[in-house]
Amino acid sequence: MMTDLVAFDLDGTILDAEGRLAASAAETLEELIVRGIPIASVTGRSILRIQHPFESHPTLARALYLAGYNGSVILGPGEGAEREVLHEERLDEESFAQIVEYGRAEGLNLMYCLFERTDAGIAEEYRHVRPIDHLEALKGPGMVLDVDLYVGRTAQAHAGGRSGAAGAAHRRYQSAVRRSGLYSVGDSRSGGIYASGRE
Template sequence: MGIKLVAFDLDGTILDYTNRPSQRALETIQTLIDRGVHVASISGRSISKSQLPFETHASFAPTLLVGGYNGAVALDRARNGKRRVLHQQRMPEAVYLQVVDLLAEWKMNFIYCHLDVDDEGLHVEDYVTLERDQTVEDMTVQTGTQFVIEPDMVDRLRAGAFPVPPKLLILPGPDRREEVLEDLKAQFGNELYLERTDKDRIETMHPDVDKARALSAIAEACGVSVSETLAVGDGSNDLSMLAAAGKGVLLANADQPTREAAAERDVFLGDSFADEGFSSAVAEVFEG
């Protein structure tokens, strides 16, 4: 199989809980680039957070293509310090504003993902929230995320002061999450992607967002077919790109439901993250 593009998820695939890639993973990425293979990360992270683990690796960081927000946004490799937009799928505007109104009615906090990006590059990427509640505090401690606190955010969103976001992160807390998720699904049905994340949050995006779309846009920009790609991941949100790729590898640290779903979609099961599953998957393809 002639693989010309390698795409990978970040957390649990090449990054550990401290946000660091292993030395072997870094060496694997460098080797791929030296061979002329295109390399991309496609994750649920924001664009800035996706680039953070590689910012000290100046030898290859600018050459990595980036997919963020579970594939809602994809950017080219850096050229003259700028990354052009390859793909962008923001929330449906009317529905997004209905969600904002509903959350205001419920007096429920949420995080607005403020993304201002165009072919001149990334201008603004902030997480804006109404107040610093427990979830916001936890995210600050766990991931180092910095938040903009905007008590008047709902009024400003209604007035169109900010662009339509790629994602909203709803913060009902662990006790109310299931109830809120069911209410949102009942009201918005197929109009939104709604999914649990972490122990106490709900993320919502455009219903057509998935990592396969980002993979396709990145492959097209690289001038390769999706059939000439290798994709590696460890989560249920990786399955679309693993199934779409010429070869998809799910790491063995994936949970059982994800492993079962992968088997039904002809996705290969690889080694675990702890056993350098990403590098092993690459080695199997390129070295036999």
């Protein structure tokens, strides 16, 4: 069997209890690089936070494909501005307005992230807004679609009865995961590491 890609989560998978890259994981990932097998970190973390555990392993850091915000942004290998944006899914104005209204109606906090690729690299900023009056004035440009951060609740735990944009986004995410042949986060079949291969 030829392996096309090895993808893994960070927290509770290749990081130890203190959030450091486990030595055994670093050795395994380095071996995969030597064998020419692409590696990808797939997580709910932001793109910049994905890279922190690899700061003391620059070869690994440069080789990684980065899938952040639960897959809403995917970057190719490299460093800084040389990383190519392979995929990004942003909120449209209507969805953003629906999420703001849902949060307001439910009395929930809203957390969102601004993500931009600049000539210098990646610029990210998380914002947490307690009173969300007038947030719709932002109209959503630059907002990254992170289904777990819509309204301060875990979308995967609450999407069953969720309607509107948040539920639709979660269903699109789950459908894409199923089509990919990979298992979603928390699925007992995944073992924490995702691998896609062919005979």
